[in-house]
Amino acid sequence: MSQDEEPLPWDAGLQNERTGLAWQRTMLSGLASGLILARLLAEVSLTLAILTGVVSLGAAAAFGWVALRRFRLNARALATGRHLDDARPAALASGLLVLTALAAVGYVLLA
Template sequence: MSEVWDAGLQPERTRLAWQRTSLALLSAGLIVARIVGHHDPGSGIAIAAAITILAGATGVLSTRRYRRNNRRLSAEQPLPGGVVNLLMTGAFLVVAFGGLVFVLVGPGP
């Protein structure tokens, strides 16, 4: 029987990649919120709030996912699905919406 769990650092690298992604998302989202907020303060605040909640949830869930996956790999059990992927998709859509708002509401020529 081949060993499912590898003593390497793959789960740790994946967790760190998710943390970097959520921090980058938070940074990009707040920059978009700042730019949009300059022209439409309400939209800027909404984007900042949404992106902060989504990036925070992604960070927390990715840490929980790492712990769960590490336990399951050690016990040679199948890995669970990924809610974190769905949250990340939603967060990127919020950033894209902010960019769209900026293009539509931003200063004219």
Template sequence: MTSPWDAGLQPERAELAWRRTVLAVTAGTVVAARYLGQSHPVLGLLLPVLALGGGLVLLGVGTVRFRRLDARLRAAGRETSDAVAPGGAALGVLAAMSLLIAVTSAVFVVVTALRQ
């Protein structure tokens, strides 16, 4: 075997999995932010826009990283020591978006329960 990966195309699968994760978290964050800003019109518009912006940034960072990894794998063969996982900053943003979903969902459930 002369290539650093088999016919399964692991870098491409990893990139697609990263995209699916970012898109799911972005969609959840937009919905959660929309509920959070329901009582405040400015927050209701600003928070989803920020969530969409964060999602686009994460998609861009993930795409660039995995394309760079693919190019390095092709150039270096099996002798590469670069990290395969996304950087800590991208994972931190993804974690913050997930936390926003959780907090907003909890607030929405509690407020809805108290109103009834």
């Protein structure tokens, strides 16, 4: 960079890093919510508790894989200057939220 050029006001890679960290926090909070719910369900139905725990672990693992893949695709897109548009991580987060809510409703109805 020469003396005449001004530096850019942002680093494009930092935005991707912040987004990746946000997806990790979302995954961990979804997993924690599912496991807490599984613990509460254990007092009502052990089968439902185990099913909820297994689904929470599977959904969190899938969510983590999608988030990591998304992070890598975004990094590659930023490096090449192309646009990446994908709604799968948001759809997976919504699905995890719906599953947790359904399990919570099951707990309230059975308790």
